[in-house]
Amino acid sequence: MxxxxxxxxxxxxxxxxxxxxxxxxxxxxxxxxxxxxxxxxxxxxxxxxxxxxxxxxxxxxxxxxxxxxxxxxxxxxxxxxxxxxxxxxxxxxxxxxxxxxxxxxxxxxxxxxxxxxxxxxxxxxxxxxxxxxxxxxxxxxxxAARPIVSKSAKPIVRDLLHKMLATCEPGLRGMRDRAILLLGWASGGRRRSEIARLRREDIDLEEFEPRGLVWIRLSETKTTARGMTPKLVIKGSAARALVAWIDAAEIQDGALFRPISKAGRPLARDLSAEGIYQIVKYRLEKAGLSRDMASPHGLRSGFLTQAALDGVPIQAAMRLSLHASLAQASAYYADVDLDRNAATDLLE
Missing domain, CATH: 1.10.150.130 (Tyrosine recombinase, N-terminal domain)
Known part of the structure; x- marks a missing residue:
């Protein structure tokens, strides 16, 4: 090249x-x-x-x-x-x-x-x-036009996410998977490559104790250049899960998410994007659901779909999802059943 x-x-x-x-x-x-x-x-x-x-x-x-x-x-x-x-x-x-x-x-x-x-x-x-x-x-x-096929068979909306989180057992493996799922969803629906690239140095915990906030700096995304990605924030259960993983695994620097050894210890190397894929599939299966029901992209589509269901303005959701195109983000809002759209309740 x-x-x-x-x-x-x-x-x-x-x-x-x-x-x-x-x-x-x-x-x-x-x-x-x-x-x-x-x-x-x-x-x-x-x-x-x-x-x-x-x-x-x-x-x-x-x-x-x-x-x-x-x-x-x-x-x-x-x-x-x-x-x-x-x-x-x-x-x-x-x-x-x-x-x-x-x-x-x-x-x-x-x-x-x-x-x-x-x-x-x-x-x-x-x-x-x-x-x-x-x-x-x-x-x-x-x-050669073809129908648009979703990257995930089903968006991982809040109810489905909670079912997957319920399978995260005590111990480092469960704590890691819980942190990955919550961060990936709550920070705007992160792509698995973005989750896998996160470093401990990208996580700012200064406001966790006083305000319960964790700030995240992505090095780059599909739609933003290196160094030009705005900081993102997570709070509540997502922030607590991430801090719990960092503390329990004693992550001081380097890769934020890591493979777990058979002895139950975090390894020094990065967890790959394929590893994120397998975690999502595993948690679906543990929840009694089909592995084919969703993919890691379901975290991204699920975040935007849930935002639409909850009546969150699309511009607010896009500040976290970092979609460059309003038309692309709008597609998730359009997928919401019309009778569940919050706009239908405006008169009431």
């Missing part, structure tokens, strides 16, 4: 190129860098399979158009000798593509967005900005 980022090679010294590359890396969220890397691998493999050569900079418009056309249809019905199908099968064999089915429009959009970003990094115009390519993208998006 770092070899790709050399914007104006003819105008910059080697030292400037190195400094600018470092700036791009430091100024780009880690998740975005990983997505760029995956997309670059995919684009390179696809181009080699179809054109027997690596990407060019700037890329030719006919190559970009071919990329859109090859990813805007179901190739399982294509002739086995067709180059688009042959290339797709090579990508499947390499573990870069799942099937011959038409990829989701969002997947195509993301890969094109990455390809355009690679051009910007090199201070080059993108072929995808050409009128024909822009129209082809729009048509491909419409042709």
């Amino acid at each position: 770092t070899a790709l980022i050399h914007p104006t090679q003819a105008q910059l010294t080697e030292a400037d190129q190195k400094a600018l590359t470092d700036l791009y890396i430091r100024g780009t969220p880690a998740n975005t860098l990983r997505a760029y890397e995956r997309d670059l691998i995919y684009i390179t493999a696809w181009r080699n399979a179809v054109f027997r050569s690596a990407p060019e900079w700037p890329e030719r418009e006919e190559v970009a158009l071919r990329f859109i056309l090859d990813h805007a249809r179901d190739l399982s019905t294509a002739d086995i000798s067709e180059s688009a199908r042959t290339a797709a099968e090579a990508l499947i064999a390499a573990g870069l593509r799942q099937s011959l089915a038409c990829p989701a429009p969002t997947t195509l959009d993301r890969r094109i967005a990455s390809w355009r970003a690679f051009h910007r990094m090199k201070n080059l115009s993108s072929p995808f900005d050409a009128p024909l390519l822009r129209q082809a993208r729009a048509k491909a998006r419409r042709a």
